[in-house]
Amino acid sequence: MATKLSELLFGAFPDLRYQPTPKRIRAGIDGSPVVDTQEALLVWEPKRVTPVYAVPEKDLLARLEPPAAEGDAGPDEYPVRLMADAPPALDPRTGFRRHTAAGEELDVVASAFSVPRAAFRPSDPDLAGYVVLDFGAFHWLEDHEEIIGHPRDPFHRxxxxxxxxxxxxxxxxxxxxxxxxxxxxxxxxxxxxxxxxxxxxxxxxxxxxxxxxxxxxxxxxxxxxxxxxxxxxxxxxxxxxxxxxxxxxxxxxxxxxxxxxxxxxxxxxxxxxxxxx
Missing domain, CATH: 2.170.150.40 (Domain of unknown function (DUF427))
Structure with missing residues (x-):
């Protein structure tokens, strides 16, 4: 029986998904480097439409620390449907801290900055050694070109x-x-x-x-x-x-x-x- 490819995609929405990328990925804030890696992953948390970067902890140029203060993830954005027959997904504007996978929130800290809860360490064994970073908290480069909005999805054309x-x-x-x-x-x-x-x-x-x-x-x-x-x-x-x-x-x-x-x-x-x- 033939399979409609979009049904495979929508069928994976409830899952934590990842895909390696061969690009050199760098991030920084106010001129201070945060990460430089060629081993990044693109990660989609359950019900997420757009990916974010997960980077090896060994390639971080800043420290990860337990959250210094209590924080609220804020309200959910409205769930949306990409198509009439598609399952509900999280509106792409939904904030980074509305996590839909199990894991640990962390602050990203260096001598020049401290960004609360801008990292998330998933508990999934396939992502061991990686942390997901808040795209909106940092300035990003793929190779030597600026990336805005969110990382480009290799399955999106x-x-x-x-x-x-x-x-x-x-x-x-x-x-x-x-x-x-x-x-x-x-x-x-x-x-x-x-x-x-x-x-x-x-x-x-x-x-x-x-x-x-x-x-x-x-x-x-x-x-x-x-x-x-x-x-x-x-x-x-x-x-x-x-x-x-x-x-x-x-x-x-x-x-x-x-x-x-x-x-x-x-x-x-x-x-x-x-x-x-």
Whole structure:
């Protein structure tokens, strides 16, 4: 019997997962080094969508100490579904300290800094000798390139293809974009995104938003809102040009097709179910 590969992936969500990476991984804080290793692992705790780095304790350039003070992991983020038939997962914004595997929290300490509970030593024997580090607490390099957001998932792919199909975007019946020069972005487990040249977008109807987000595959995004609709807050975005991998969409504008109405060759597309619905 054939197996749908996404079902294998979703079937592993309740498990602690890891994958070795051959990249040189370095982390630091305020100019002080924390780790330098070529033996890192990518680790996904149960129900986590995105990975973090686990590094050998022998390669740490700082000390691990028991937590100096009591701490609260904080509230859970809302669980989300990546697809209609997928099991619940933790929203990727869920904080590092909401651990879903057994293990020990630790402070990361050196003469120049102390970062509380920024390390987690899993109790799983397959990860013996490793500690997971809080990605958001440190500045990270893969080889000699900065990594933002979270480590890139080797099983996660982003493909961008040009299209001559007629793409139109509407919200509450108002046309916000109309083009035959879009680029389609296909990303693992996410809906197709339609990136549109800014000259084909009604930017005069949109307001610049202060919102900024980062994606480890595409860069930093700035946003626009459509103030005439209750569904229009932060409805569109465009990425900067920091990552050459995503150069085909640099400066192009994309709309949340979870909320906006997207028409392809005149046919309205379904609103996908995602964490941004």
């Amino acid at each position: 982003v493909d961008i293809r040009a299209t001559l199909r007629h793409i139109a975007v509407k919200l509450d019946g108002v046309v916000l974009a109309d083009t035959v020069g879009a680029h389609l972005l296909y990303e693992t487990l996410l809906p197709v995104r339609y990136y549109i040249p800014p000259e084909d977008v009604r930017l005069d109807l949109l307001e610049t938003s202060p919102r900024r987000t980062v994606c480890p595959y595409k860069g930093e995004a700035r946003y626009w809102s459509y103030p005439e609709s209750a569904k229009g807050k932060n409805i569109a975005w465009a990425y900067d040009s920091r990552f050459i991998d995503a150069r085909q969409i640099h400066g192009l504008v994309c709309f949340f097709n979870e909320r906006a109405d997207v028409f392809v060759d005149g046919e309205q597309q379904e609103h996908p179910l995602t964490p941004w619905s």
